[in-house]
Amino acid sequence: MGLGRDLAVSLIDVSEDGLRLRLTTEVKLGEEAELLVSRPGGGKPLKTAAEVRWCMPAGDGTFLVGVRFRKRLAYRELTDFVA
Numbered sequence: 001m002g003l004g005r006d007l008a009v010s011l012i013d014v015s016e017d018g019l020r021l022r023l024t025t026e027v028k029l030g031e032e033a034e035l036l037v038s039r040p041g042g043g044k045p046l047k048t049a050a051e052v053r054w055c056m057p058a059g060d061g062t063f064l065v066g067v068r069f070r071k072r073l074a075y076r077e078l079t080d081f082v083a
Contacts (some may be wrong), residue, residue, distance in 0.1 A: 004034070009036065009062050014081045018050060026063050027052050029040040033067060039080045046077060 009022040020034070027033070029052055037046040050067035058064050 012064070014073075014078065016069075016073045016075075016078055018053070018066060020066050020068065021066065022058060023055075023063045023065050026057075027055050027065055029054065035067070037081075046073075046080075048073075 007023040007025055007027070009024055012020040012022060014020075019037070019083050031052040033050050033052060035046070035048050037048075039045060049070040051070065052065060053068050054066045056064050075082075
C-alpha cells in the first residue's frame with residue numbers, strides 16, 4: 001500500500017527482472033516490497049512490487065539488496081533508466 005518508510009540509499013543497477021540497491025536497514029529474504037524508483041531526467045517514477053531475493057551487509061552500516069520484480073519490466077521501461 002506504499003505506507004512503509006523509505007529505506008533507499010542508492011540504486012546500483014536495474015534489469016528487466018529486478019534491482020540491486022543499497023538500503024539503510026536489513027530486510028528479510030522473501031519479504032514483499034513496493035518500490036517507487038525515480039527515473040533519471042525526471043518523469044513519472046516507476047512503481048512496482050518486488051520480492052527480496054538476497055540481502056548482505058555492505059560494511060559501512062548499509063545493506064546491499066537484490067529484489068525481483070513481480071512483473072518483468074518492458075524494454076521501454078528499462079531504457080528509461082539508461083542515462
